[in-house]
Amino acid sequence: MKQSPPVIVGCGIAGLTVALTLAPRPAIILARKVPGLETSSNLAQGGIAAAMGADDSPELHAQDTMAAGAFHGDPAIIHLVTRAGPQAIRQLAAWGVAFDRDGQGRLDLTLEGAHCRRRVVHAGGDGTGAAVVRTLMDRARSTPSITIVEDANVVGLAAGDNGITGVAFTHHGKARTIATDNVVLATGGSGALWQYTTNPLGSWGHGLVLASRAGAALRDLEFVQFHPTAIDSGQDPLPLASESLRGEGAILINDLGERFMACEPMGDLSPRDVVSRAIWAQLQDGRRVFLDVHRIASFATRFPTIYDLCRTAGIDPVRQPIPVRPAAHYHMGGIAVDMQGRTNVDGLWAGGEAAATGLHGANRLASNSLLEAVVFGRRIAQGILGAAARAPATAVAFPEAPPIATPEERDRIRSLMMRHVGVQRDKAGLETAVEALSPLAVRCDMALAALLIARAALAREESLGAHCRTDFPEIHCEPKYAFGPSA
Ligand SMILES: Cc1cc2nc3c(=O)[nH]c(=O)nc-3n(C[C@H](O)[C@H](O)[C@H](O)COP(=O)(O)OP(=O)(O)OC[C@H]3O[C@@H](n4cnc5c(N)ncnc54)[C@H](O)[C@@H]3O)c2cc1C
Missing domain, CATH: 3.50.50.60 (FAD/NAD(P)-binding domain)
Known part of the structure; x- marks a missing residue:
């Protein structure tokens, strides 16, 4: 061949x-x-x-x-x-x-x-x-x-x-x-x-x-990084309101008008995991969260894509704050x-x-x-x-019918992942996900991908970066070694 x-x-x-x-x-x-x-x-x-x-x-x-x-x-x-x-x-x-x-x-x-x-x-x-x-x-x-x-x-x-x-x-x-x-x-x-x-x-x-x-x-x-400011428009996938909006002066507020990021050292420009967890906590408390972009001059010209995405979702970002929620990114x-x-x-x-x-x-x-x-x-x-050439391949067999998820299986996998392997995880939830995904993973590649991630999240018994285990609340983010230019 x-x-x-x-x-x-x-x-x-x-x-x-x-x-x-x-x-x-x-x-x-x-x-x-x-x-x-x-x-x-x-x-x-x-x-x-x-x-x-x-x-x-x-x-x-x-x-x-x-x-x-x-x-x-x-x-x-x-x-x-x-x-x-x-x-x-x-x-x-x-x-x-x-x-x-x-x-x-x-x-x-x-x-x-x-x-x-x-x-x-x-x-x-x-x-x-x-x-x-x-x-x-x-x-x-x-x-x-x-x-x-x-x-x-x-x-x-x-x-x-x-x-x-x-x-x-x-x-x-x-x-x-x-x-x-x-x-x-x-x-x-x-x-x-x-x-x-x-x-x-x-x-x-x-x-x-x-x-x-x-x-x-x-x-x-x-x-897995959850972007803090996906536009909560009901679309699938959710359109994104880029982080550069906050770089240019947009602020996060809840439905009471509170700037809940103000207590963080880097405020609205904190790393994504910090902002996602803060928004998640607001949503868990029954609040809604918005991105207020009124301070950005010429918004529609500087951010034409986001402006169009908002208008398509029925939001006028110049007049009203944009509803946002964290989404897998x-x-x-x-x-x-x-x-x-x-x-x-x-x-x-x-x-x-x-x-x-x-x-x-x-x-x-x-x-x-x-x-x-x-x-x-x-x-x-x-x-x-x-790279040195290797001996030529001789034959490739087509695999048996590739396992594809039905629409119902797909929805179930996605909802399990959001609930149990999301912005915040814990042992009980991860075990639930692994148990539910294991039988599906035998016949469906999408469930297998999800299972691999859920198992890895269960195995890491600490909170680190975007991996937030509520049963290991202390977040580690200190350097583990000296960090210099020659490293
Ligand atoms: C909304 C959004 C905004 C982002 N903004 C930024 C940003 O501003 N800056 C930044 O650095 N990153 C950003 N990212 C992340 C960045 O866009 C991605 O990490 C990057 O584009 C990934 O590029 P890629 O080529 O690896 O994969 P992709 O661009 O996703 O391409 C993957 C390709 O693989 C194909 N594929 C998958 N499975 C199969 C298969 N089985 N058979 C055949 N083809 C297959 C897909 O069809 C596709 O063609 C953003 C991501 C999103 C979703």
Whole structure:
């Protein structure tokens, strides 16, 4: 059987970066639905964090990343990514991304929660993700070495003693296989496992299941970030009111008009886990929570995407505060990879949100994920280009009928995850979730992804970063080791 080029699963910023960096070496992207559209990348609003300002440095960016991650991140990876930040922005600009600039032509930098400097680069106001995906998609489509297979849903990976041998997928509903010795999983996050999420509904952690079945290690699955300010509009997924709103002066209030974040040292710009827990506590007390944006001048012009999202949901943000609630947003855990984006299975790589590099620790610093996807996307491509070829694969079998959740099972899984594996967890609730998910997981991949996360949350008997166990109320967030520039 003829050996194929590397196969990239997923068409968000991670998958596209790998393919564009590999060029002119051929690559195949397998993409669900319309490539690029059903992606978290396309929804990203705030932007990409990088130390581009004159008052900033990768070191300061690293310190903020470490602190937001509750000092659970890997210092070497944090330094690697923050140092590579400016170059990643220059690469995106070279690929054609038109970042927003001020009157003097300098990058317009925004402040976001838990950043000590204005360092968030954006495009199209609050439409950064859509601008980046559109630009990279156009470029990928016009790159002859990149083949994009649309409506391709990967259902299994084939691996032998020497590593990856191929990938099985459905294409327009028909069973297909490709023999290859390099597969990159860029399948995104797992937020859609929760009832309230900002992620596309296809982002339910399928990459975790595909990787673990192929023998890859997973790590830190219990660390899931709940975005504090999803717009409580009744839509599914919930639209997002980006953190940069608070960076530009928006404040959180409850239905009594109280500024309940005022007692926190960093106030409304506290790290996401702190804000999510505070809002969750308000909701548990029967209060409603709102984001008041009236202090932001020219709101509709500066934040056109959020303005449109609000209007679609029947809210006029200029005249009334925006109702918000925490929603599953970003998975810090994922497929364990090394500094190059390699898993422990030869020929299997993972990038973007599907991977756990060690950058985010127990909680992601806002706008660090697009950066990580670009930095590691480039490293994965360089790793593949430098890797020795392995013996060609001979055959790939299509797996038995892939286990798909019924709509009722899907609702049950999502409600279990929200109730028991949500913003706050405890032993009894996690045990309930594990017990309920276990029989479902035998016949349904979505339940298996949920079970893997619930088990990890049960196993970590402490509160750390975004993992808040009410039965272990003391929150650990002190450095566990000295943190310096050379670490
Ligand atoms: C509303 C929102 C706003 C955000 N804002 C920001 C921000 O401002 N800054 C920031 O840094 N981060 C932000 N994030 C997070 C960031 O967007 C994501 O972490 C990042 O885009 C993930 O990129 P990715 O390429 O790994 O995955 P995605 O962009 O989600 O792409 C995953 C791809 O994998 C495909 N896929 C999945 N499973 C399969 C399968 N079995 N077969 C075939 N294809 C499959 C999907 O269809 C999709 O094409 C935001 C996220 C959301 C949801």
